[in-house]
Amino acid sequence: MxxxxxxxxxxxxxxxxxxxxxxxxxxxxxVRKNAIGVSFGTGFGFDYSRTLKKDKLYVTASYNTLVYSIDGIEQEISGEDLLVDTSLDFKNIDVKLSYHPFSNAFKIVGGIGFFSTNNINVITTFKENITVGEVEFNAADSGNLDINFDWSKTAPYVGLGFGRAVANKRLGFAFDFGSYISSSPEITLDATGIIEQTADQEGLLNESFESFKFIPYGSFRLSYSF
Incomplete structure (x- = not known):
């Protein structure tokens, strides 16, 4: 027994x-055909991906946001001490295709971004009291310069990267680097106080930034495939 x-x-x-x-x-x-992911880098994003052809072609829909501000940056311009406040506000939904020409981790990415906001704002004020002729102006009352940059709401995207949108294993990671190709930014300038006359430089400012048509993007992505 x-x-x-x-x-x-x-x-x-x-x-x-x-x-x-x-x-x-x-x-x-x-064979895993779906994945959800989160990305960090140029902002924060989350996405859903689907396999179109295993190891070759994937489609991804994502939402990305970058909201950031820096206040009180000290700059000296024409002998005057200035304080600069800068804020960025980018929010967009993307639809992208990832193509792996060698059926490995290397990929070519193309798609389009739809921006609800794509704005950079710069506000400049005087740090200390200033004197014009024989008149002294208090820093708080001497005025400020408000510059606003807005790009187009729709922009194609091209980039390169490593890692599959839908990993062969449950957990995966990927790197992406590229740029949105937008129109030239529309710049508005608003000046108050003793620098109010600089507001007529808005046209010259738009010409100076006419070539700024690229919005760079880079990210590290973690995903779960199922």
């Missing part, structure tokens, strides 16, 4: 080990 029990238990152990190996093998060979 002891030999029979030993034989049965030994058989159960062998079967259990084979079953576990089969389960692991099945999971590793499973």
């Amino acid at each position: 002891k030999k029979i029990i030993t034989t049965i238990m030994f058989g159960i152990l062998i079967y259990g080990n084979q079953y576990a190996q089969e389960e692991t093998s099945t999971d590793s060979l499973k």
Whole structure:
């Protein structure tokens, strides 16, 4: 009887080990067609991806946001000490295709971004009291310069990267680097106080930034495939 029990238990152990190996093998060979991910870099984003052709072509829909501000940057212009407040506000929905020409991690990415906001704002004020002729102006009352940059709401995207949108394993990661190709920014300038006359330089400012048509993008992405 002891030999029979030993034989049965030994058989159960062998079967259990084979079953576990089969389960692991099945999971590793499973074709995963969907993934959700989060990305960090030029802002924060989350996305959904779908396999169109395994190891070759994927489509991704994502939402990205970059909201950031720096206040009180000290700059000296024409001998005057200035305080500069800068804010960025970019929010967009993207639809992108990732193509892997060599069926490995390297990819070429193309798509389009739809921006609800794509704005940079710069406000400049005097740090200290200033004197014009014989008149001294208090820093708080001497005026400020408000410059606003707005790009077009729709912009194509091109880039390169490493990592599949839908990883072969459950967990994956990827790097993306590229740029949105937009129109030239529309710049508005508003000046108050003693520098109010500089508001007529708005046209010259738009000409100076006419070539700023690229909005760079870079990210590190973590994903879960299923």
